[in-house]
Amino acid sequence: MTQKPLGFAALAAAAGLFLAVNIAAAWGLHGWRVDFTADRLHTLSQGTRNTLAALKEPVTLKLFFSAKLSDQIPQFKAYGARVREMVLTYAARSGGKVKFEIIDPTPFSEAEDSAVQAGIQGVPIDDSSGRQFYFGLQGSGAGDKREVISFFTQERERFLEYDLTRLIHNLNQTKKPLIAVIGDAPLEFGPGGIMAAMRGAARPYMVLQLLRQTFDVKALGGDAAEIDDEAAVLIVARPTSLTPKALYAVDQFVLNKGRALVFVDPAVESAAQGAPGGGQAVPRAEMPDLLAAWGVEMEPARFVADRRLGLPVETDDGGGARARIVPHPAWLGLGDAAINRDDVVTAELAVVNVGSIGSLKAREGTGLTFAPLLVSSEQAALMEVEKLGARPDPEGILRALKPTGQRYVLAARITGRVKTAFPNGAPPDPAPETKEGEKKDDGAVPSPEKKPEDAKPLRPHRAESAAPANLIVVADSDLLEDRFWSRVRDFVGQQVAVPFASNGDFVVNAVDNLAGSDDLIRLRSRGISYRPFTVVDDLRRDAADRFLARRDELQKALEDIEKRLNELQDRKKQSAAAAATLSAEEESAIEKFRDEMVRIRRQLREVQHGLERDIENLAAWLKVINIGLVPIGVLAVAALIALARKHRRRIRVMRD
Known part of the structure; x- marks a missing residue:
C-alpha cells in the first residue's frame, strides 16, 4: 500500500474511533464525570453520599429556573447551570431514590402558578413588564412532606451542597428533633x-x-x-x-x-x-x-x-439636661x-x-x-x-x-x-438538711421511699x-x-x-x-461558579479613575467657558449701546468659546470611548489566552511527539 492511501486509511480509522468513543460515552458512560474545577464544585462530599445512602423513601426535587430570563443575568445563568448539574449528580448517586424535574416558569403560565404555589420567590426582572425571575427548589417526600429553598441567592452559593443535603436530610426525618x-x-x-x-x-x-x-x-x-x-x-x-x-x-x-x-x-x-x-x-x-x-x-x-x-x-445625667445619644x-x-x-x-x-x-x-x-x-x-x-x-x-x-x-x-x-x-x-448527693429542733438520726433504718436502691439508676x-x-x-x-x-x-x-x-x-x-x-x-463551604475577569475589573476601575480625573479637568474647563460665555451674553442684553460698540468683539469671543466647548466635549467622548475600547480589547485577549491556551498547548505537545516519532522512524530506516 502506498503512503497516501495509508494516510487516508489512518485518518478514517481515527475518525471512526472518535465517533465510537463518543457513542460509547453517551450510552455506556452516562453519569460519569471528571471534575477539574478549582474547588471541586461538582464533586459530592462523603457526607452527602452517606446522606443519600441513608434515604428511606424516594424524594422528588423540582428545580424552578427561569431559563429564558436568565440570559439577562449572566451570573445567575452560570449559577443555574451549577445547581442543575449538582442536583443531577445527587440523582445519579442516589440509586434511584432522588427524582429530578426542571421547570421553567415562563411569565403568566401554569408553571409560574406552580412556582408560586410551591413557595418559590419571584424577583422582578424589570419594572415595565411585570416579569418575575424564579430560581428555587421544592423537595417532597413520603407523607406529603415538603421542604423549600425559595431562592438560590449568590451569597449562599458556597453552601449549595450543604443546603441541598440539609433539605434531603430533613425530608428523610419522620419527626421533629x-x-x-x-x-x-x-x-x-x-x-x-x-x-x-x-x-x-x-x-x-x-x-x-x-x-x-x-x-x-x-x-x-x-x-x-x-x-x-x-x-x-x-x-x-x-x-x-x-x-x-x-x-x-x-x-x-x-x-x-x-x-x-x-x-x-x-x-x-x-x-x-x-x-x-x-x-x-x-x-x-x-x-x-x-x-x-x-x-x-x-x-x-x-x-x-x-x-x-x-x-x-x-443617657441622662439626672440634672434635667437634655438626654444624649x-x-x-x-x-x-x-x-x-x-x-x-x-x-x-x-x-x-x-x-x-x-x-x-x-x-x-x-x-x-x-x-x-x-x-x-x-x-x-x-x-x-x-x-x-x-x-x-x-x-x-x-x-x-x-x-x-x-x-x-x-x-x-x-x-x-x-x-x-x-x-x-x-x-x-457523678458527684455525691447533698446531705439532707436538718430542720431546727430535729435530732439527727443515729443509725435509724431509712424509710422505704428513701432507700438508695429504689432510686433510678444513672447511665454508666x-x-x-x-x-x-x-x-x-x-x-x-x-x-x-x-x-x-x-x-x-x-x-x-x-x-x-x-x-x-x-x-x-x-x-x-x-x-x-x-x-x-x-x-x-461536616459539610464545609465550597467555591463559586461565576468567576468574572477580576483582572479586567481591576483595570476597569483603574481606568475609570483616570477617566474621572480627566473628565473632571475637562468638565471644569467647560464650566469656566460656559460661565464666561454667559457673562458676555448678559452684558449684551444689558445695554443696547454696548452691544452696538462691542458686538464684533463679543461675537468673536462667543464663537471662540463655542468652538472650545465643542472641542472639550469631543475630548470627553474620546476619553470615554478609549476607556471602553481598551477594556474590550483586554477582555478579548484574556478570553483568547484562557480559551485557546490549553488547545494550543495540547497541539504543541502533539506536534512535538509526532516530530519525535518521525525522527525515530528515520533513524530506524537509515540503520536498516
Missing part, C-alpha cells in the same frame, strides 16, 4: 420569670417561639440529674445556679451525644436589673470546669468593651467585620446585638479545633464587671476604655473529642466522648432577650416579632446545624 433546654434564662416565662407566670403575665422569649416552629423543645429544671436520650441538641442558657448533679448531666450529655449550644456570661445584666431593689451584684454564668474540659476558657468576671462597635443608647461600649452591635462568613451558622447574619459579652480563648494542648464565629474590633479591651452594676454608665466606661488592639473571640465552635469534667464520676459514667463533639459556645446570654434584637407586637391576640437584629436567626441556625447528622455538620 427534640431540643433540651437547661439553665436560668427565663425563656419559658419571659423577663418577669416564674413570678410573672404566677401573675398570668408570662411572655415566652421570641427565640423560644422561633425554635418551637421547627423543633420539639423540652425545658429542664436547674437540678435535673439526667437529660433525655432522645434529645438531639442541648441548649445551656445561662447556667447561674445549676446543681452539681445538673452540671454532671450536661457533661455526660456532651460526651454521649456531642451536640450543645452554650450561653455562658461573665455578667448577666438583665438579671441584675430585674433584681428586687436593684441590687448592685451582677450575677455570673461561668461554668469554668465544663468549659475547661471542652478546651475553652472564658475570662472570669471580665467583659469586652468595644469603642467601635458600641450600640447607641440614650452615646455609644455603649458594653452593648455591642456585631456587624459584618465581626462575623465569620465561612461558617454556615453565621454566614448570612446581618448584625448580632450582645450585652456585656465575655472573651473566649482556646486552651493549649487539648487537640480540639477552636473556630471563632463572632469577634470584637481592634478598638476593644477587657474590663471588670464591677463597672457595670445595676445602672451602667456608658460614658464612664468609654472614658476608662483603653483599646489593646486585640480582637477578642466572643463566640466559637469547638470540635473534637472531649473529656469529662468529673473524672471521679463516660470519661471521654464517644465521637467527636460539636459545640457552639457564646460568652453572652443577654442576646437571648427580646429587647436586644426584636420588638414584639400583639396582632389579633398573637405575638409578632419585628426583628432589628439577627439574634433569633443566630440561635435557630446554630440549633438547626447541630441537630443535623454528623455527615451534614
